Amino acid sequence: xxxxxxxPAVAGWFSDRFAAPxxxxxxxxxAIAAGRHTLVAAPTGSGKTLAAFLQAIDALVRDGVxxxxxxxxxxxxxxxxxxxxxxxxxxxxxxxxxxxxxxQAAGLSCPTLRAQVRTGDTPASERVAMRKQxxxxxxxxxxxxxxxxxxxxxxxxxxxxxxxxxxxxHALVENKRGAHLALSLERLAALTNRPLQRIGxxxxxxxxxxxxxxxxxxxxxxxxxxxxxxIVDAGHGRERDLALELTALPLAPVMSHAxxxxxxxxLAQLAQAHRTTLVFANTxxxxxxxxxxxxxxxxxxxxxxxxxxxxxxLRLDAEQRLKSGQLSLLVATASLELGxxxxxxxxxxxxxxxxxLAAFLQxxxxxxxxxxxIPRGRLFPLSRDDLLECTALLDSVRRGELDVLRPVPxxxxxxxxxxxxxxAAQDWHETALxxxxxxxxxxxxxxxxxxxxxxxxxxxxxxxxxxxxxVLLHRDGVHG
Numbered sequence: 001x002x003x004x005x006x007x008p009a010v011a012g013w014f015s016d017r018f019a020a021p022x023x024x025x026x027x028x029x030x031a032i033a034a035g036r037h038t039l040v041a042a043p044t045g046s047g048k049t050l051a052a053f054l055q056a057i058d059a060l061v062r063d064g065v066x067x068x069x070x071x072x073x074x075x076x077x078x079x080x081x082x083x084x085x086x087x088x089x090x091x092x093x094x095x096x097x098x099x100x101x102x103x104q105a106a107g108l109s110c111p112t113l114r115a116q117v118r119t120g121d122t123p124a125s126e127r128v129a130m131r132k133q134x135x136x137x138x139x140x141x142x143x144x145x146x147x148x149x150x151x152x153x154x155x156x157x158x159x160x161x162x163x164x165x166x167x168x169x170h171a172l173v174e175n176k177r178g179a180h181l182a183l184s185l186e187r188l189a190a191l192t193n194r195p196l197q198r199i200g201x202x203x204x205x206x207x208x209x210x211x212x213x214x215x216x217x218x219x220x221x222x223x224x225x226x227x228x229x230x231i232v233d234a235g236h237g238r239e240r241d242l243a244l245e246l247t248a249l250p251l252a253p254v255m256s257h258a259x260x261x262x263x264x265x266x267l268a269q270l271a272q273a274h275r276t277t278l279v280f281a282n283t284x285x286x287x288x289x290x291x292x293x294x295x296x297x298x299x300x301x302x303x304x305x306x307x308x309x310x311x312x313x314l315r316l317d318a319e320q321r322l323k324s325g326q327l328s329l330l331v332a333t334a335s336l337e338l339g340x341x342x343x344x345x346x347x348x349x350x351x352x353x354x355x356x357l358a359a360f361l362q363x364x365x366x367x368x369x370x371x372x373x374i375p376r377g378r379l380f381p382l383s384r385d386d387l388l389e390c391t392a393l394l395d396s397v398r399r400g401e402l403d404v405l406r407p408v409p410x411x412x413x414x415x416x417x418x419x420x421x422x423x424a425a426q427d428w429h430e431t432a433l434x435x436x437x438x439x440x441x442x443x444x445x446x447x448x449x450x451x452x453x454x455x456x457x458x459x460x461x462x463x464x465x466x467x468x469x470x471v472l473l474h475r476d477g478v479h480g
Contacts, residue, residue, distance in 0.1 A: 001029040009102035024234040025051040031230035039200040042234035048201045064110035072160035075137045089117040121312040142181040163197040170202040182440035183418040206402040218444035241376040255382045268297040271329040274346035291331040306332040352382040353389035
């Protein structure tokens with residue numbers, strides 16, 4: 001799709017920032033402009049975010065210039081991480097402001113396009129302001145979307161949504177958070193009473209069709225299991241510089257204190273040889289200990305930690321300091337595994353096996369975003385078992401293999417939670433509610449009998465250790 005298809009203000013901003021669109025962006029823009037559900041599967045740093053957002057921004061700009069832009073939320077962006085949500089919201093401000101300046105310079109009037117984030121970290125004052133004046137682009141998480149769908153003000157804000165962007169969707173397909181989100185998306189579609197255009201952003205997965213089915217739900221999958229989705233697969237074959245790092249001490253069932261000292265020394269040496277280094281550890285305790293040890297070697301102002309238990313302000317500060325080049329090394333859990341913008345990272349180090357090929361590729365892919373750079377990763381096995389896993393990981397990467405996705409089956413506890421939330425928001429006929437919820441792909445094969453068994457449990461109560469639980473909903477046994 002040529003840039004001339006966009007509004008001149010949007011096309012001008014893009015041309016000022018980038019030499020040319022990536023192939024993934026061009027293919028995605030064409031599909032999105034045609035109104036199709038679209039899944040973009042590409043490595044980190046390939047421009048997936050703009051592939052999803054630019055068409056939405058263009059539509060908002062055109063409606064604004066024509067005076068047809070209502071004061072309501074039109075685009076919903078869902079991210080599995082609060083940190084990624086905050087990052088996207090920050091990164092949207094620059095293009096929206098620059099496009100507004102171009103419109104003003106051209107003498108065109110357009111309402112200010114607003115993008116705001118709504119997560120558990122959002123202050124109460126911002127939530128109140130959002131209810132009074134909804135943002136055109138709402139950035140949120142699966143859990144916060146569920147909460148919004150359960151409140152009158154949240155439902156009013158979401159009623160005008162036309163398109164949904166689900167980022168890092170592959171991180172949700174195999175777990176209950178994904179089942180939770182899939183049900184929320186069907187509830188949202190029922191609330192808006194219109195077909196929602198769904199756009200998914202994913203790392204390359206196998207089979208990619210499983211991610212596509214999860215994105216659009218059973219309502220857009222034919223009898224042969226083929227989803228009605230435009231799939232833009234940019235592939236995962238990319239040159240990488242990967243290696244194992246072993247200390248002079250033999251590996252044991254657990255890493256010794258002396259072994260940790262050698263690892264910390266080597267990490268400091270690698271950090272001094274690179275401009276920015278990102279170290280992944282599998283536990284928060286390892287993150288804190290490694291950051292403390294490396295601070296003693298490199299300087300406290302050059303090293304920071306990052307994990308989900310830290311205060312939001314500390315996490316954001318660490319991200320911005322790494323992005324600006326103030327930090328030479330950042331130690332993190334999976335909190336930085338997904339596509340948060342942390343600037344150009346030269347080297348990624350992984351302490352211990354990451355547990356899966358997908359996680360390893362995702363983490364190594366955080367490096368090598370600069371022009372002409374390649375991802376660089378170093379694996380530090382912490383035990384003999386780790387050594388076997390890490391060796392297998394490197395061999396799988398060399399062979400071009402990918403993890404096979406195994407979508408989570410229908411989780412009835414998640415279903416019960418969503419039923420209570422939806423019925424609390426409005427009355428439903430049982431058949432209509434069943435038809436709505438089984439459009440979520442994880443529940444596509446849920447039988448009516450199992451659905452009614454869940455309803456009976458919620459309506460009659462159930463036994464638990466402390467006595468019978470309270471009834472959670474009223475069920476009309478006569479009219480359904």
